[in-house]
Amino acid sequence: MNSKPRQMSFDFDDSPQGAGAEEPRDASPGEPESVHTSRPRGRTATRPAPEDRATGLLERSASLEVLEEALGKVASNKGAPGPDRQSVEEVTAHASRLLPQLSEALLSGNYQPGDIRRCWIPKSSGGSRGLGIPNVVDRIVQEAVRQVLEPIFEATFHPSSHGFRPGRSCHTAIAEATSHLQQHGLRFVVDIDLKSFFDRVPHQRLLDRLQLWIADLRLVRLIGKMLRAKVVFPDGTKTPVIEGVPQGGPLSPLLSNIVLDE
Numbered sequence: 001m002n003s004k005p006r007q008m009s010f011d012f013d014d015s016p017q018g019a020g021a022e023e024p025r026d027a028s029p030g031e032p033e034s035v036h037t038s039r040p041r042g043r044t045a046t047r048p049a050p051e052d053r054a055t056g057l058l059e060r061s062a063s064l065e066v067l068e069e070a071l072g073k074v075a076s077n078k079g080a081p082g083p084d085r086q087s088v089e090e091v092t093a094h095a096s097r098l099l100p101q102l103s104e105a106l107l108s109g110n111y112q113p114g115d116i117r118r119c120w121i122p123k124s125s126g127g128s129r130g131l132g133i134p135n136v137v138d139r140i141v142q143e144a145v146r147q148v149l150e151p152i153f154e155a156t157f158h159p160s161s162h163g164f165r166p167g168r169s170c171h172t173a174i175a176e177a178t179s180h181l182q183q184h185g186l187r188f189v190v191d192i193d194l195k196s197f198f199d200r201v202p203h204q205r206l207l208d209r210l211q212l213w214i215a216d217l218r219l220v221r222l223i224g225k226m227l228r229a230k231v232v233f234p235d236g237t238k239t240p241v242i243e244g245v246p247q248g249g250p251l252s253p254l255l256s257n258i259v260l261d262e
Contacts, residue, residue, distance in 0.1 A: 054152055057216040061144045062106035067099045070143035074136065074250070082135030083115045083232045091136040102137065109218070113138045113229045115238065116246050130199070132231060132246025142226065142251035145219065150254055152213055157261050164253030198256055199244040203227050206245075206259050226251065 060066060074088065081087050091098065105111040116132040123129050134142065150166070157165065162173035177189050203224070210220050227245065230238045245252040 054213060055215045057148050057214060058106065058218045058222065061141075061148045061219065061222075062103045064099055064103055066144045066147055067103060067140060068095070070140045070147060071095055071099065073143050074139045077250075079136075079139070080119075080133055081117075082133050082138065083117045084135045084137075086136055088136050091140075098137070102140070106141065106222070111141070111222070111225075113141070113226050115230045115232045116248075118231050118233050129247070131248040132252075133248045134229070134246070138226070138229075139250055141222075142249045145223065146251045146254055148219075149214075149251075153254065153258055153261075156213070157257060161257065161261065163260075164257060194260075197260070198247045198252065201245050201256055201259050202243055206255060209258050209262070223251075223255070227255075 071092065075092050078088055102111070114135040114137070116134050119131050119133060120128040121131060154165065160176060162168040162170070162176070180186055181189070206227070207220055207224055210223065211217070214220055226249075228241055229246075230240055231246070232238050245255045
């Protein structure tokens with residue numbers, strides 16, 4: 001008998017809620033070239049052959065080994081509880097019972113992500129940045145999916161992409177920019193900020209991009225569920241999500257880079 005997937009609830013006896021690229025333009029006369037466009041260097045094909053698309057990814061993401069590693073990563077990052085108010089410590093204490101249940105729910109299609117708690121943090125440049133904090137259990141699932149997907153997509157990203165990638169940072173970006181200045185006699189670095197990029201990632205474009213590389217559509221559907229999780233604001237109101245990836249989840253930076261890489 002088919003039943004509609006329900007949001008999973010892990011209530012522990014001691015939990016708070018109860019029991020149970022263009023060519024460079026010509027420089028002006030007497031001036032050095034002022035624009036450098038990075039070109040792909042050794043990139044893989046932008047579209048894999050159908051037989052090369054990754055399979056069996058849901059089983060890998062839902063394996064106890066990967067879930068345990070994901071829990072360790074989430075626990076090491078600590079972080080605040082999500083809307084269900086369950087702390088990292090509380091979830092970790094019940095991992096032996098929780099992880100097998102979580103694995104079964106993922107494989108059966110019954111896993112349903114919980115809501116995402118919205119909070120605001122001040123920006124050094126002024127104003128504030130909205131963060132989306134998923135429940136700890138949902139962060140474990142996101143981290144497990146990230147561990148499985150990251151090796152696939154890392155090989156496809158542009159070598160000059162430095163944001164939110166393993167072994168890369170603003171420091172490696174500055175080092176590459178400095179190298180271009182020194183090697184090509186350039187004088188300017190242009191800093192461009194894509195305003196609210198995380199909040200404006202188009203869901204369907206992202207899911208279509210994922211399907212270019214992933215044959216396991218169950219995992220794509222799982223990611224779609226995560227993207228559509230409702231946001232709970234500080235006053236308790238909930239709102240549906242039609243675009244964007246919430247800053248605050250382990251999977252969000254990778255998903256954003258998949259779209260940004262285009």
